[in-house]
Amino acid sequence: MVMPRKRPIEPLLWLLFSAGGMASAMLMPALLFLFGLAIPLGWITPPSYEHLRGVLTHPLTRLVLFGVCMLSLFHWAHRFKYTLYDGLQVQHLNELINAFCYGGAIIGTLVAGYVIFVL
């Protein structure tokens, strides 16, 4: 019996997946409903520029927004990786898929940090 080598990073990736799943489940439906549906369809009047800008640029909002973006991206990476594994059965593309998913999450996190804290 050959035991597969355990990757010590796996628990961390699972933790990020789990935290991202919780953050996105808690916050995204309301935000997506508001900014993706209700406002563009005219069901709700958009908040004033001053108010929205004030809320978004508050240091606490920036921090929370960055956390949600980072965790949600790692949630995507983990789940999408296994969708490709199980759904399409492309286990032989293992390394390519890992690079695409986790690499994408890392690059996305850097972009998020730049947009939220630097720009």
Next chain:
Amino acid sequence: MTNPTYREHHPRWLRPRISTYWWLGRWPYVKFILRELSSVFVAWFVLYLLVMFQLVTRGEKSYHDFLDLSANPIVLTINVIAFFFVMFHALTWFAVAPQAIVAHIGKKRVPAILIAASHYAAWVVVSAALLWLLLRA
């Protein structure tokens, strides 16, 4: 072992080829794949939030650019689809929370229904708080 794929005198594995579309046959499998695909729309919304953040913080004119962008038919269509997937993700996520969280009060295990219910309740409170924070004049 240096070459784990080679085994002397080992019979050939019986591994029937499984169709790429194995999950299309039964509803629970379709549901599983749809739930996994919800992550793509979670990632889409991260992108959308970042675009929104950038445009709103840049000035009043670009805030209106964002409002125009959100009303673009293609963006709106993706967001409608994304909303259903994100709702599906949230509902299924809280539904399985009792399987991931084993909590005890004293020696008694907290019943699954209570853990799920507290997640749904927290979700309602958080959503209401978000809408209040963003919409109060």
